[in-house]
Amino acid sequence: MKKSERPGIPRKTVYRLSIYLRCLARLRENGIGTVSSEALAKAAGVKSTQLRKDLAYFGTFGTRGLGYDVADLLVGVGHLGLALVSYRGFEKEGFEIIAAFDAEPGRKRDKKIKQPIYAMEDLPEFVGRHGVKMAIVTVPVSAVQEVANVLVKCGITGILNFAPIVLDVPEDVMVNNVNLAIELENLSYFIQD
Amino acid sequence: MKKSERPGIPRKTVYRLSIYLRCLARLRENGIGTVSSEALAKAAGVKSTQLRKDLAYFGTFGTRGLGYDVADLLVGVGHLGLALVSYRGFEKEGFEIIAAFDAEPGRKRDKKIKQPIYAMEDLPEFVGRHGVKMAIVTVPVSAVQEVANVLVKCGITGILNFAPIVLDVPEDVMVNNVNLAIELENLSYFIQD
């Protein structure tokens, strides 16, 4: 994994912002108008001081003595002109998975998904045409480096990798790893008997 | 998420141990007998000094001027009497997923899996009988807290949660969260334009 140095804002803060966003969305759904750092922090599973410190990197959103306006903070953190948005220019909160690629695109599947499934050969053309920047890769270890090579060649700069190996990619490609075995081992170490 | 304080050995070291283990296994498969901290660290995606520091928490395994014996280190780190093993008493390197539970156990599936699929009603009995301690939960947000409650009542003390909410569980239950949306957002923040 790479370190894109953006001094000032800790990686972990950015990471937690996503959690806050989600909690805020839920609060709004439930018609809750204001929330204290205490309450929001609890919902997010962090300490209230940490939440405030995290927000402080991006500006001041709250009203002292009162708390945060849920809608404002949602906008502030997630949408317009602040936080991630100011760096990346997202249009919306989420990501859209627009297509899937498989070595056997014609295979029968029981789950109906709305995304089209293409053959691996179609990938370069598709990525180029749609300006895709990120890919989720869930192929076996034996194939993953090769797939990564193809993706990189197509111009993908962010890879979410589920295979338990360290991918060899150029400096400017960011790889995030999700490794179930490691998560489990980690769990097993910390659980009580 | 909880902090089970086991002073001395950093959480992150424990986490990385799983990565080292996997790299070592691959080296052995390839018939490589010795490896330097430099090479192993590269395979694991960490700095060599960090690798050495990590190993140092558990003892000294290497030979100065030479490196580590792959087989010895595999044993040392992963198997007998050291590292995780000395705390947890694993029998083997990995974990076995012994059963799956689903609200619709009879549903047609295209992938054949070797684990039996049971109904949710059978879960408490099964967990009790097999002494299961950990569960991977991949149900939608709307159901996950309820499922977690059931698991906790059954005696599960480690939950790997894929739903994007913070689970409310007792102190002694450890929850690890895997959140794809957050991984993606995190990626998108750090990738270059």
Place this chain on the structure above:
DNA sequence: AAATGTGAAGTTGTTCACAGCT
């Protein structure tokens, strides 16, 4: 000469304590 092991230094992230608004 080559590579480990480790105290010390440096860096990053978290929590505290409290000043300052509303």
Place this chain on the structure above:
DNA sequence: AGCTGTGAACAACTTCACATTT
């Protein structure tokens, strides 16, 4: 009075520099 915002203290983690061993 209540709650945010923040400098300062603290804790965790990483890296450095080098002594030590083979």
